[in-house]
Each structure stands twice: as structure tokens, then as C-alpha cells.
Amino acid sequence: MGAGEKIHLDANESFLPVPQKLLEEFQKAMGEIPFHRYPDPEARLVCQAFADHYGIPAENTAAGNGSDELITVLFSGFLEKGDAFATIEPDFSMYAVNGEIQEARHVAIPKGKDFTLDVDRTIEICNNEKVKLLIFSNPCNPTSLVLPREEVRRLVSGVKALVVLDEAYMDFSTESMLPEFQRYDNLVILRTCSKAIGMAALRLGFAVAGHPVIDAIKAVKSPYNVNAVTQALGTQVLNRKRLLKEALETILRSRDELRAGVEKIGRNYPGIFTLLPGETNFLAFVLENPQKLCEFLDQKGIVVRFTGGLVRVTCGTKEENAAFLKALEEYCGL
Numbered sequence: 001m002g003a004g005e006k007i008h009l010d011a012n013e014s015f016l017p018v019p020q021k022l023l024e025e026f027q028k029a030m031g032e033i034p035f036h037r038y039p040d041p042e043a044r045l046v047c048q049a050f051a052d053h054y055g056i057p058a059e060n061t062a063a064g065n066g067s068d069e070l071i072t073v074l075f076s077g078f079l080e081k082g083d084a085f086a087t088i089e090p091d092f093s094m095y096a097v098n099g100e101i102q103e104a105r106h107v108a109i110p111k112g113k114d115f116t117l118d119v120d121r122t123i124e125i126c127n128n129e130k131v132k133l134l135i136f137s138n139p140c141n142p143t144s145l146v147l148p149r150e151e152v153r154r155l156v157s158g159v160k161a162l163v164v165l166d167e168a169y170m171d172f173s174t175e176s177m178l179p180e181f182q183r184y185d186n187l188v189i190l191r192t193c194s195k196a197i198g199m200a201a202l203r204l205g206f207a208v209a210g211h212p213v214i215d216a217i218k219a220v221k222s223p224y225n226v227n228a229v230t231q232a233l234g235t236q237v238l239n240r241k242r243l244l245k246e247a248l249e250t251i252l253r254s255r256d257e258l259r260a261g262v263e264k265i266g267r268n269y270p271g272i273f274t275l276l277p278g279e280t281n282f283l284a285f286v287l288e289n290p291q292k293l294c295e296f297l298d299q300k301g302i303v304v305r306f307t308g309g310l311v312r313v314t315c316g317t318k319e320e321n322a323a324f325l326k327a328l329e330e331y332c333g334l
Contacts, residue, residue: 006298007323009314010305012141012169012282014198015254016247022236029232039228042218046231049238050191050206054178060208062217063226063234067168067192067205070217071135072098074164074188074207077220078133079104085133086126088117090142090308092166095135107131115143115276115284115310119151123158135164139173142308144278149175156184162213164188171196171248172255173279182210188217193234195281196248204234251281255315259283261325269332276310285311293331300327 018026043063051058064070075098079085086107087095099106107129109122117136126134134155139146147155152175156163167189170176181189188209194200204226207217237244262275262283273287287293290311297304302324305312313324 005301007302007316007320009282009316009320009324010303010312011200012195012280012312012314013200014195014247014251014281015314015316015320016198016250018198019243022240022243025236026233029236030229033228033232035228037228038224039226039231041223043226043231046204046226046234046238047206049235053238053241053244054191056178056181056208060182060210060214062207062214062221063231064205064207064221065225065227065230066194066203067166067190067207068094069203069221069225070190070205070207071095071164071166072101073217073221074133074135074162075099075102075104077216078162083133084129084131085135086122086129086131086161087134088122088136090115090310091135092137092141093307104133111143115140115145117145117147117151119147119155119158122155126159126161131159131161133164134159134161135166137166137168138175139169139278139280141169141280142284142305142310142312144169144276144280144282144284144312146173146175146279149177152177156187159186162186162188164190166190168192168195169280172252172281175279178208181208185210185213188213193237196251197237197244198247199234199237202230202234204230251315254317254321255281255283257318258313258315258321258324261321262328265325265329265332268329272332273311282312282314285313287311293328296331297324297327300330302327 047061048058051061079102081103084105085099088109191206193204273285276284290306294306
């Protein structure tokens with residue numbers, strides 16, 4: 001890290017650079033793109049690569065310019081002005097923003113003091129409030145907590161709403177609903193290439209749903225929403241299962257090492273912070289003055305995220321993790 005540069009542990013990106021061999025294959029793929037033509041409006045090759053990677057039918061998949069675009073498509077396509085949508089707070093802040101843009105009525109369902117999701121209460125509120133769209137992340141950003149699959153099943157089955165299940169961080173967990181999405185006609189699953197797959201710069205996300213919901217998504221989205229470069233390079237990456245498996249294992253080792261270091265500091269300085277038991281590529285902290293910690297870390301050249309009342313820290317390289325742990329221990333010793 002050069003002078004004046006900061007360690008960024010705030011955006012939940014992968015810390016792994018693209019291997020040189022894959023970069024060379026990227027260059028070859030770029031040379032084969034007909035830049036004078038519009039891209040495939042159905043993004044068939046990259047959707048097929050995504051579907052093959054996760055073992056689902058390609059016909060039930062739609063690609064987006066990041067899952068952010070797909071969230072916007074869902075809000076604009078399935079909600080009208082005044083319709084109710086629900087979030088379970090704290091959660092990804094862009095859900096509420098999209099609802100506000102759509103002029104929909106926001107039903108914010110609070111999580112418990114331990115940041116867990118109460119399925120029965122959520123079902124009751126959604127049905128009583130006539131919610132048309134319920135959206136939540138699992139594992140959750142920013143809490144890092146995961147809702148078990150059996151609880152997600154109860155929730156999807158219990159509400160009279162379209163359920164948008166954002167699984168952006170599910171590669172780091174084992175509770176995905178992808179293998180059984182076809183059992184539900186009111187379920188949309190979102191996935192991204194920005195986290196475990198490590199392609200945040202490509203802006204590539206996917207929606208998975210049964211018919212006719214996926215057909216409606218494809219009809220509502222822009223016809224050329226995923227550019228040809230993203231389609232080509234995304235296909236290259238998603239077709240490399242072994243590479244992605246090794247990358248995921250490396251990220252998980254980094255996360256576990258970071259967690260072990262934080263837990264050790266917590267034992268040495270009890271009562272200063274609580275570390276939530278999550279299943280993502282980041283750690284979530286509860287403490288009395290979170291902004292003070294963020295400011296202290298920033299002074300040390302380390303950028304983390306304060307969101308939803310929590311401090312969120314992405315796992316990084318060994319050197320980045322070590323720098324964070326050193327700074328956290330120094331803070332706790334003040």
C-alpha cells in the first residue's frame with residue numbers, strides 16, 4: 001500500500017485479483033466482440049453459464065446490469081403508486097430507495113434486538129398491510145446473519161406477496177433456495193457476480209424465478225441492459241468452476257482468520273463490542289459508539305462501513321486483516 005492509500009474493507013468486494021491466465025482469455029474474448037452491433041438482448045450465453053454453474057434451468061434466468069438494476073426492474077414492474085412493499089430492517093438500503101422512487105408505501109418491519117428475523121410476525125404484518133412485494137437479503141447485509149432454509153420456506157408460503165429473496169451473499173452460506181425455486185410461484189431469487197465471484201467491475205447480476213414471473217421480468221427490463229463486454233467476460237468467469245471454487249475457499253479462510261482474530265480481541269477486552277455470528281464475507285459489530293470506531297480506523301488508513309447501526313468490515317488479504325486487527329486492538333485499549 002502506497003503512501004496516502006487506504007485499505008478498503010467497506011464494500012464487501014473480493015480482495016482477490018483476476019489471475020493472469022484469465023486476463024489473457026479476457027483479451028481474446030474482447031477481440032471477438034462485434035462492437036458495432038448491439039449485445040444479445042437475452043444475454044443467452046452468460047445466462048447459460050450462470051445456470052450451469054448453479055445447476056438450474058437457463059430459461060428461468062434473467063441477467064441484469066448488476067442485481068441493483070434487477071431490484072429497480074422488480075419495483076417498477078410489480079408495484080404501482082401507493083402499493084405496499086415491505087423490508088425487514090436493518091437491510092440493504094437501496095430497497096427502500098427504490099420503493100420511494102416508485103412512490104410505493106413502505107412497510108418497515110423491525111428485526112429483533114439480536115437482529116434476527118421473526119417469520120411469524122413478518123407474515124402477519126405483510127398480510128395485514130396487504131403488502132404486494134416483500135424484499136430481504138439472506139444472508140443479510142448488513143447483519144451477516146442467515147435465515148435457515150426451512151424458515152424461508154415458511155415465509156414464502158405464508159405471505160400473499162411476491163417475495164424477492166436477495167442471495168447476494170449466499171455463496172458464503174449453505175441455505176440457498178435456488179434448488180427449489182420452482183416450487184413457488186411468488187418467489188424471485190437475486191444473485192450477483194460482485195461478491196464471491198469477484199467481478200464487481202462487470203456489474204452483472206441475475207434473477208431466477210418460475211414462469212410467468214421470470215417472463216414478466218424479461219419483458220419489463222431494457223432490451224440491451226447487459227453490455228456485450230460484460231456478457232463475454234461474465235461467461236468466461238462463470239464457466240470456470242474450479243477457479244471459482246478455489247477463490248471461494250480462499251475468501252472463507254480469510255473471513256475465518258479475521259473472525260478468529262476479532263474474537264481473541266473480544267476476549268481480551270470484554271464488553272466493548274459484540275460480534276454477530278454471520279455467514280458472509282464480512283463481519284458485523286455491535287458497539288456503543290460505532291461511528292467513533294469508524295473514525296478511528298479511518299485515521300489509521302482503514303475504511304469500513306457504518307450502516308444499519310452496525311460496523312461492517314469486509315475480509316481482506318492477510319496484510320489488510322492484520323492491519324485491521326492491530327487497529328481494532330489499539331482502539332479497544334484506549
